[in-house]
Amino acid sequence: MGILQGKVTVVTGAGRGIGAAAARLFAAEGAKLVLAARTRAEVEALAAELTAAGAEAVAVAADVTTAEGAQRPVAAAIETYGRLDAAFDNAGAGPVPAPLADRDESTWDEVHALNLRGTWLCLRAQLRAMAARGRGGSVVLNTGVGALVGGFGDGTQQAAKHGMTGLVKAATADYAALGIRVNAIAPGVARTSATEAFFAAGPQLAAAVARATPLGRVADPAEFAEAAAWLLSDRASYVTGVTLPVDGGLTAVRTFT
Incomplete structure (x- = not known):
């Protein structure tokens, strides 16, 4: 029995990177999945892959920066499986790092629309569904080490990520009195499609991240998924309100600039 056995679980931003890694791990742990992303082809291909391997998964194209888009995965969970037990709110993105004063208003608006507003819209839809059912539930947000410290190269995204930490607490x-747990993971740096632009900015950057990280390396996205799976599972039944660093010790000892 997997730690998510039978749990109806929404994963947003599931088409690639951490979201896809989480979907594969959650499926292996027995979850019944709703995979959501803007790009339909990506989540449909992933759902087909997981279904062929014996998992239960459906794909939903959704733009979570809109209320309708954020509601769509929740509606699919209820229509397909009859309920919603858990959610991993992973959809998010940021620009190539630059000093805060070099940003313009459009960048701020774009970053906050997806990372903060979109996360709030998803969380709102999920909490409403879980509260209406009256059987508790668990939600994990994907923030980042920029939610905990400064100095990671993009103040617009860090402001949004700090706001997500506030959502967890609120x-x-x-x-909590309804048995709904809400936590977050704060991942360090991994090689994904979302970070390729960061590493492409200079070949020295991957080495610099490794030097700044006590464990001495960048992460595999599956390592973040493992932390999210535990927080979503009943093994974390007394854990709520936490933003958990999954960063190789990076934020414990220093900031990375």
């Missing part, structure tokens, strides 16, 4: 205050 949701805990509002919904």
